[in-house]
Amino acid sequence: FKNPHYATGRTTMVHLFEWKWDDIAAECERFLGPRGFGGIQISPPNENLVIWSRNRPWWERYQPMSYRLVTRSGNEQQFANMVRRCNNVGVRIYVDAIINHMTGTWNENVGTGGSTANFGNWHYPAVPYGRNDFNWPHCVIQGHDYACCADRVRNCELSGLKDLNQRSEHVRTMIVNYMNRLIDMGVAGFRIDAAKHMWPSDLRVIYDRLRNLNTAHGFPSGARPYIYQEVIDLGGEAISRNEYTPLAAVTEFRFGMELSRAFTRGNQLRWLVNWGPQWGLLGSGDALTFIDNHDNQRGHGAGGNILTHKRPKEYKGAIAFMLAHPYGKPQLMSSFSFHDTEAGPPMDGSGNIISPSINSDNTCGNGWVCEHRWRQIFQMVAFRNTVGNTAVTNWWDNGGNQIAFCRGTMGFVAFNNENWDLNQRLQTCLPAGTYCDVISGEKSGNRCTGKSVVVGNDGRAQIVIGSHEYDMVLAIHMGHQS
Numbered sequence: 001f002k003n004p005h006y007a008t009g010r011t012t013m014v015h016l017f018e019w020k021w022d023d024i025a026a027e028c029e030r031f032l033g034p035r036g037f038g039g040i041q042i043s044p045p046n047e048n049l050v051i052w053s054r055n056r057p058w059w060e061r062y063q064p065m066s067y068r069l070v071t072r073s074g075n076e077q078q079f080a081n082m083v084r085r086c087n088n089v090g091v092r093i094y095v096d097a098i099i100n101h102m103t104g105t106w107n108e109n110v111g112t113g114g115s116t117a118n119f120g121n122w123h124y125p126a127v128p129y130g131r132n133d134f135n136w137p138h139c140v141i142q143g144h145d146y147a148c149c150a151d152r153v154r155n156c157e158l159s160g161l162k163d164l165n166q167r168s169e170h171v172r173t174m175i176v177n178y179m180n181r182l183i184d185m186g187v188a189g190f191r192i193d194a195a196k197h198m199w200p201s202d203l204r205v206i207y208d209r210l211r212n213l214n215t216a217h218g219f220p221s222g223a224r225p226y227i228y229q230e231v232i233d234l235g236g237e238a239i240s241r242n243e244y245t246p247l248a249a250v251t252e253f254r255f256g257m258e259l260s261r262a263f264t265r266g267n268q269l270r271w272l273v274n275w276g277p278q279w280g281l282l283g284s285g286d287a288l289t290f291i292d293n294h295d296n297q298r299g300h301g302a303g304g305n306i307l308t309h310k311r312p313k314e315y316k317g318a319i320a321f322m323l324a325h326p327y328g329k330p331q332l333m334s335s336f337s338f339h340d341t342e343a344g345p346p347m348d349g350s351g352n353i354i355s356p357s358i359n360s361d362n363t364c365g366n367g368w369v370c371e372h373r374w375r376q377i378f379q380m381v382a383f384r385n386t387v388g389n390t391a392v393t394n395w396w397d398n399g400g401n402q403i404a405f406c407r408g409t410m411g412f413v414a415f416n417n418e419n420w421d422l423n424q425r426l427q428t429c430l431p432a433g434t435y436c437d438v439i440s441g442e443k444s445g446n447r448c449t450g451k452s453v454v455v456g457n458d459g460r461a462q463i464v465i466g467s468h469e470y471d472m473v474l475a476i477h478m479g480h481q482s
């Protein structure tokens with residue numbers, strides 16, 4: 001369950017948060033496929049509560065009404081079309097699976113995708129679930145439970161959401177049927193939302209009942225789904241992510257917290273020389289890594305002040321390091337703009353999601369940030385694809401906030417987060433030749449639109465990153481020789 005089954009030579013997934021299925025299919029064909037992205041995490045495709053009273057908050061999609069594939073992102077036919085079109089261009093689909101709970105209790109202005117429910121009676125006829133399918137006696141997780149009481153964190157309600165009993169055979173059957181239907185439609189795996197709130201022993205039973213990936217969508221026979229479990233564990237809680245790593249991969253929240261700190265002015269990049277498990281991070285093969293995600297980019301999630309698109313230079317620096325360093329399996333966040341941390345995606349007067357527009361410079365409009373379309377980010381996806389599993393060698397630093405390293409003989413990257421210029425002759429480990437810096441530009445024809453770097457026969461080159469430049473990174477690799 002720890003292998004994403006990316007198409008050959010691909011390494012990185014992007015979370016297209018709140019995108020519609022038709023728009024994702026188009027983005028696979030026009031951008032993500034050609035640019036070598038490995039996969040997409042999509043928003044929960046199952047029917048959710050429609051919370052008009054809170055003006056359609058983003059978290060309404062984390063309140064399931066049923067496992068019917070009907071949401072604002074599209075219907076079952078559009079979902080199947082998206083999976084087929086993305087797989088056809090080598091881009092995998094990973095589903096955000098909400099299997100810990102159903103909705104909260106609402107009496108004010110709420111709606112659904114067509115199904116009914118009686119929250120007070122724990123009755124969800126569209127699944128169907130009844131009172132016996134939920135944990136009892138009824139209890140709600142309190143703040144101190146996270147530190148003291150692992151059983152309450154699993155068996156009580158998270159934020160008042162009806163807590164399913166995954167020990168029940170009926171509940172297991174409903175969940176497994178839902179996930180197997182998606183596997184048959186060609187998805188490559190799942191994010192397990194709120195995994196910390198479910199017993200590892202129950203999750204193991206559910207995972208083992210999942211079918212192999214569908215070979216008709218290009219997966220090898222016997223391929224098991226890629227499963228990454230959302231376990232927010234920054235230490236100090238009764239529950240440890242180590243309870244979940246024997247089962248499948250785990251979201252490594254410390255990764256984004258530590259890199260955000262390292263790339264925020266005033267800290268020292270040189271400490272990253274031993275980045276990885278020596279920093280208390282999970283083993284590389286167990287870790288789904290990211291800088292920010294849909295929850296903590298809004299501030300109230302785990303990890304304190306996480307870098308986001310709102311601090312572009314530092315964010316791109318941290319993202320570039322994530323993609324340049326071999327540790328973990330990285331995921332990029334792709335967001336919509338927001339001021340209100342509760343706000344859902346851009347929508348029209350009747351609540352339909354507005355599609356991202358694509359500008360002439362290939363950026364997005366209509367309120368969509370599309371971080372994945374920023375040149376400094378998608379070019380580093382190509383860097384990661386090119387350098388493969390080569391090792392970090394020839395680490396150099398200035399004893400402070402300037403670092404550089406090679407990836408085998410395939411790539412070289414340098415960072416300058418000092419407030420003075422980097423201007424050094426450094427070992428790039430690359431064969432002699434002239435390379436385009438993929439951060440400040442790209443190769444067009446036989447010239448570089450940004451910096452070009454001349455590597456001598458000794459592998460060394462003059463590396464210059466001014467402290468006032470637009471970006472703090474320089475990267476060259478074998479995929480980009482001019």
Ligand SMILES: O=C(NCCCOc1c(-c2ccc(O)c(O)c2)oc2cc(O)cc(O)c2c1=O)[C@@H]1CCCN1C(=O)/C=C/c1ccc(O)c(O)c1
Pocket residue numbers: 059062063098158159161193194196230232295300302
């Ligand atoms: O103040 C809120 N929630 C209480 C604090 C955050 O707690 C939640 C956590 C949570 C937070 C930190 C933890 O250490 C932890 O174990 C769990 O996970 C969720 C997962 C869901 O599928 C649906 C939810 O409503 C939540 C949730 O409320 C607002 C209003 C309701 C939704 N929500 C939210 O803030 C929604 C947050 C949310 C939603 C989806 C997610 O995947 C997620 O990670 C967080």
Ligand SMILES: [Ca+2]
Pocket residue numbers: 100153154155156163164197198
């Ligand atoms: Ca639970």
